[in-house]
């Protein structure tokens with residue numbers, strides 16, 4: 001399990017990620033968010049189709065993003081230029097994320113939504129963007145929890161923290177093993193996450209044993225001074241027959 005880190009800049013630099021300069025928080029460029037870049041898609045044809053206008057991609061800057069969020073986003077975008085990192089687009093329907101080859105016979109329903117995208121107001125719910133590094137089996141999520149995710153006054157609800165961790169680790173597991181489900185998720189909540197702050201959720205697949213994918217994750221503040229949470233997870237690659245049965249039971 002990872003240990004508490006010092007400055008995130010140092011920690012990220014050690015792990016090949018860009019840290020933020022101290023004092024970046026709260027600064028906002030007069031021109032507002034950078035124009036959204038459109039790096040290559042990590043997934044299959046459905047996502048690519050969505051990029052052409054079928055579905056809105058929410059993993060792009062909007063007016064609610066703080067300067068920390070924008071700065072980190074831009075640094076990660078820079079890292080996508082050499083192709084090692086890829087921004088993962090985010091839609092409000094899970095089927096838009098899944099390549100055709102993985103869809104089996106799922107029907108796209110109009111009355112369902114990805115839980116993370118269930119709050120429409122910009123900045124009120126889960127503001128996040130994920131970046132995938134396939135060769136490192138790693139997904140990093142930049143997360144800014146909004147006011148509707150409140151648990152204790154002023155802080156993010158533990159369930160919302162579990163949700164973003166599960167989704168970040170889950171994206172990592174999907175990129176490694178395709179059709180998977182969370183079998184176990186264990187979280188140590190170390191320090192509360194202030195609403196409106198920006199945290200990094202850094203996940204990686206540690207081991208694959210048959211159908212089992214073991215992953216770990218840590219959630220830290222942008223300045224690296226605060227470890228908010230650490231987690232381990234087990235995802236199980238779905239057995240094809242069981243997956244068909246599960247599908248049939250929910251249609």
Ligand SMILES: CCCCCCCCCCCCCC(=O)SCCNC(=O)CCNC(=O)[C@H](O)C(C)(C)COP(=O)(O)OP(=O)(O)OC[C@H]1O[C@@H](n2cnc3c(N)ncnc32)[C@H](O)[C@@H]1OP(=O)(O)O
Pocket residue numbers: 042043088097132166167168170171172174175180181182183184211212234236237238239242
């Ligand atoms: C790049 C990608 C972008 C994508 C963006 C999308 C973002 C969104 C991402 C959203 C992500 C959100 C994700 C979500 O929200 S997933 C939703 C939450 N999860 C569930 O609902 C899962 C419910 N559980 C099940 O369906 C089944 O139990 C599963 C499928 C997990 C396994 O049932 P299955 O019948 O297939 O397997 P098996 O029973 O033959 O067991 C196989 C092996 O595994 C071992 N085992 C099993 N369970 C556990 C356990 N708990 N601890 C330790 N070990 C366990 C077991 O001992 C055996 O080991 P062995 O005896 O072989 O050694």
